[in-house]
Amino acid sequence: MAELRLPPMSRPEGGKAWPSEEKGDLRTFSVYRWTPPEDGEEAARPRLDTFTIDVSSLGAMVLDALIHIKDNIDSSLTFRRSCREGVCGSCAMNINGTNTLACTQRMEDLRGDIRVLPLPHMKVVKDLVSDLRAAYAQYESVGPWLKAGGEPGERERLQTPEERERLDGLWECILCFSCSTSCPSYWWNSEKYLGPATLLQVSRWVEDSRDGGDDERLADLDDEFRLYRCHTIMNCTKTCPKGLNPAKAIAGLKRRVMERGRVRT
Numbered sequence: 001m002a003e004l005r006l007p008p009m010s011r012p013e014g015g016k017a018w019p020s021e022e023k024g025d026l027r028t029f030s031v032y033r034w035t036p037p038e039d040g041e042e043a044a045r046p047r048l049d050t051f052t053i054d055v056s057s058l059g060a061m062v063l064d065a066l067i068h069i070k071d072n073i074d075s076s077l078t079f080r081r082s083c084r085e086g087v088c089g090s091c092a093m094n095i096n097g098t099n100t101l102a103c104t105q106r107m108e109d110l111r112g113d114i115r116v117l118p119l120p121h122m123k124v125v126k127d128l129v130s131d132l133r134a135a136y137a138q139y140e141s142v143g144p145w146l147k148a149g150g151e152p153g154e155r156e157r158l159q160t161p162e163e164r165e166r167l168d169g170l171w172e173c174i175l176c177f178s179c180s181t182s183c184p185s186y187w188w189n190s191e192k193y194l195g196p197a198t199l200l201q202v203s204r205w206v207e208d209s210r211d212g213g214d215d216e217r218l219a220d221l222d223d224e225f226r227l228y229r230c231h232t233i234m235n236c237t238k239t240c241p242k243g244l245n246p247a248k249a250i251a252g253l254k255r256r257v258m259e260r261g262r263v264r265t
C-alpha cells in the first residue's frame with residue numbers, strides 16, 4: 001500500500017515560540033524552519049516557529065510580516081523576494097495551504113493564524129527557500145527562446161494584432177512554480193513530467209506566430225510523461241497567483257500534438 005504520510009524526518013515538529021510583541025493588531029505566524037546540516041552533523045527535523053507580531057504599522061502583505069520578523073526578531077529567517085509587486089516570482093510559498101506569492105497575499109484576507117511553508121514537494125535549501133534547480137533544468141530543456149530559423153531578415157518579424165493576442169494569458173507567467181508544485185502528477189513524476197509552469201511556456205512559443213520551432217517542440221512532448229502525465233486535476237489553474245490558466249494551455253498542447261500525429265499518419 002502507498003505510504004501517504006511524509007517520512008518522519010520531513011514532518012515539522014513544534015518549534016520555538018518567540019515572545020509576542022505587546023500591543024497593536026497582533027497576528028500569529030507559524031513559519032517553517034529548517035537548516036541543512038553542516039559536514040558531520042546529523043540532519044534535524046524541520047520545525048514550525050511561532051511569531052506573534054503587531055501588523056498595524058506594517059504593509060498589508062504576508063511578505064511585509066516576514067520582512068518584519070527577519071529585521072526585528074530572527075535575522076536567520078530565510079526566504080526569497082525581490083520585486084515586492086508580483087512580477088519576479090521569487091517569493092512563491094505555501095500560505096495557509098495555498099501556493100501563492102507572499103508579496104501579493106494580503107494578511108487581512110487570511111483568517112486566524114497564518115501558516116507559512118515552502119512550496120510543497122520540493123527539496124528545501126533553507127527555511128522557505130525551495131530548491132528549484134530541477135524545475136529550471138526542465139524549463140531550459142524546452143528551449144524557451146525564439147526558434148525563428150533561416151537567415152536574419154532585413155527587419156523585425158511582425159505580428160498582426162490577432163497573432164499577438166494569442167499570447168495573452170501566456171506571456172504574463174512569472175515562473176513562480178506555484179502551479180507545478182500544487183500538481184499531484186508533478187509531485188509523483190517530477191523527473192519526467194514537465195509540469196504546468198514549463199508546459200505553459202512551451203505553449204507560449206508554440207502559439208507565437210514568429211516562432212518556427214513548432215514541430216520540434218511538439219515532437220519533444222510526444223511521449224508518455226512529458227505532457228501526458230497531466231490528468232486535468234486543475235490545481236494549477238486554481239492556484240496561479242497571476243490568474244493564468246495552465247490547464248487550458250496544456251489542453252491546447254495535447255490538441256496540437258494529436259493534430260500533428262494525424263497529419264503524419
Ligand code: SF4
Nearest residue numbers: 173174176177179240
Ligand atoms: S502559470 Fe501562474 S503559477 Fe504557474 S509559474 Fe506561471 S505565474 Fe506561476
Ligand code: FES
Nearest residue numbers: 082084089091103
Ligand atoms: S517579490 Fe517578486 S513576486 Fe513576490
